[in-house]
Amino acid sequence: GENVEQHPSTLSVQEGDSAVIKCTYSDSASNYFPWYKQELGKGPQLIIDIRSNVGEKKDQRIAVTLNKTAKHFSLHITETQPEDSAVYFCAATPLVGKLTFGTGTRLTIIP
Amino acid sequence: GAGVSQSPSNKVTEKGKDVELRCDPISGHTALYWYRQSLGQGLEFLIYFQGNSAPDKSGLPSDRFSAERTGGSVSTLTIQRTQQEDSAVYLCASSLGGGTGSEKLFFGSGTQLSVL
Secondary structure, three states: OOOEEEEOOEEEEEOOOOEEEEEEEOOOOOOEEEEEEEOOOOOOEEEEEEEOOOOEEEEOOEEEEEEOOOOEEEEEEOOOOHHHOEEEEEEEEOOOOOOEEOOOEEEEEEO | OOOOEEEOOEEEEOOOOOEEEEEEOOOOOOEEEEEEEOOOOOEEEEEEEEOOOOOEOOOOOOOOEEEEEHHHOOEEEEEOOOOHHHOEEEEEEEEOOOOOOOOOOEEOOOEEEEEO
């Protein structure tokens, strides 16, 4: 089955700087790659996703890039703000319903 | 607005007891998922319901775990003879369904299960 590795596990950046989180996946059939943000005491919330026919997608300060050849994808957050502090999860799936998640990155924005 | 609702939010039980966790999905969502989140770990897939189709139970870790979805809406995850390693946050999610493989999941806040 699919295996998703995510790093770093923790990341601290100065407010206003950029943050990058990277994931690799194992199943070349995977074609959907969402990113979820989880705040303390809450369930994960989708923030951006990308499909295999696209190499990059942007939504304001958030962007995701996908390299299908290398089987890796990354989340980029620019101009970070304190409210960006949370745990971020990447995920991948070749199949309906079975999202495989990475182990998460705890992002801390230092004011 | 009505999101995914899970109850209870916290459950403390003794080893060997059975527990039931409940999930109310978003109205109109045909797909429902259960995931488990252990401390410091990612989200582990447990089970997936899509409409009236047979559920995908491939993620259930043992036969002590079962889930049902009544009337295509509310779901209950049951853990029998709980063990300490069952302690985790159990997350439920729902989505519109339709089998596209690229669906936005809406998660509830989870049930924190502690087995003493």
